[in-house]
Amino acid sequence: MKIFCRARGDDAGAATDEAAGSHWSVVKFVGHDADGRYIPTRQGNSAFGWVHFSGPHNIHSSKVIKVAVSEHPEKGSTKTRKLYGAVLYDRLGIIVARVKVVAQYHWETANHKYKLADHDDKIGVITAYCQGVKKCPDALNHV
Template sequence: MAADPAYKILKHLKYKGPGHASLRVGYYNSAKDKGFGWNKLKKKHNITKYGAVEYVAQSPNRDHIGGQSYREIAYAGKYKCRNGVCKLVKQYKVQLTVNEKKLRDGQDKGVITMYCTGVLKCPKWVSTTLAKLNRRSAASTDEQYQRSYRPLAPSTRTLTATAVPAEKAAPAHKPSLNTPVSSGAAE
């Protein structure tokens, strides 16, 4: 009998809990609002980068939520900048749920869901920001994006990096409690 393709592991994520967190293909059925794994993250919550999931999986904010399930929390924010000062205009608390139950393949069940608190679908910039540190908008040099394991400051100074498209920008500053994200393949 063939194995269920939903349980295929796409990536072993670095994880704050024991071992690694398995990111499985999963599934999402919108009619029943059921699912887990990568397909649920993408289809229901608009999480589109493996690196975003891995960043949150490494959060020091780890709470037991019942049984063998744990929740990690991180934050993504968008700043508008003017005259060298940036003001926070939008911040999302991003929650990741991981189940550590061991399955027949000897791996943990892994990532169940990840979402932005308060909205069904995260804006696209949330995934990009969590996956890569300190980005400015490609369309405008007056925007800056930050990620953190703590709520973001209401204002900050602008980065000195040249504005480049968010997908190609190099980190210019590393706020405290940020951990480097591995360059994951298959994003």
């Protein structure tokens, strides 16, 4: 399977992703927040999900996402958009990164471009990133 990368804002690539047989809806792994909500991380594509954040933001460990979403949603969350945050430390107790995760707790994305057939299912993680930097440090993936 080919994966096509495109710059943000380039809608022409969306059709290319679909034509390439990209299975954006495949669940890579699942986390549950402190309130028991099911928060999947899907394969996604250049718009959201694992493909969207893993390379550009240098998050390659499912553990990082699971730790962040295991908390209660942060202030500013809505019924369908959940915001999570975590401070991750190394073995010496030094802060490695402050991670933010944005999840869509609904069966379709906020822009209505992606929808799940099962209306009880959730889109899940839209993006994840480290605060204050363009890319997360490599050490984050070894925490």
